Amino acid sequence: MTLDQFDASVKTMLTSVTTMTLATSVDGRPWATDVYFAANGYELVFFSSAASRHCQNLLANSACAATVHPPAASWREIKGLQMEGMAEPVASVEATAHAFMVYFAKFPFARDLTLNPLELAKKAFEVSAHVFRPARIRYIDNALGFGTRFAIRLENGVPVGPPERERAADR
Template sequence: MDDILKHKIQTLLDQHRTMQIATLRPDGWPQVTTVGYANNGFEIYFLCGKDSQKASNLAHDNRVSLAIDDDPAQVMEITGLSMAARAEPVDDPAEGENALRMLFQRYPDQTSMPGPLPTPADVRIFRLTPTVISLLDYSKGFGHTELVTC
């Protein structure tokens, strides 16, 4: 991947803080939800409840698809990322603490969570490693994408 494309992808990852993630239910149907995320380069972290459907789905099949974008006023201003990735649970306490720190830095005004902020023992933290990234940039033409294999 060339440096310009890598920079564009990194910039979009850094600019946003929510993504839509599709996991596969045991019956084969995809399930899409919106989650907050933090990234360290192209590694993406998110958390969910230990007993959530997402955690259950990922225990069954760690393949995910995700989208990161915004909602511009004009169709031809759409930019974003679509990725295929593998989700791995974060079991290392130090990595989990770091992931939580990064996640809550993305939400400095967080006030709506009940009780104290969660610890790695309270939630399920996942690390996403992309296998394919599609950079969407409609300013270059309707539906324009640049595909990158990682």
């Protein structure tokens, strides 16, 4: 698989699937939760309550993992992304505005919150924008053969080298 093919497969997945499972851990206690996300390149933007367990975990330990996959009715249809990286709240006003733009582009229904300024003001204090930045992405596609997996490493959101096919011993 070439980098262009890998990139196209990953971007198709990130565009077509609406939720990711975010896995966090603190003090040896793992936690996973599903969140809506929108992709900005390889970075994944999501909004969550600062009081939620996963956001509290991220404040203590920003290292995390995420999966993105469509439903599959048989093993032949299994495909998806397994990612490891870091997630953190978006810090600046400009970055938050950009996060909203990326999110609204994927989820136009979320714009309805902006129609009621009072409701928007309430929600603004309850949720905050976060970004997941993968350091490694593994693409799985059983349509290419059972257990077919390709992986890339990323530095600052840019692939480092071509995708590598993983062998069973690498998993």
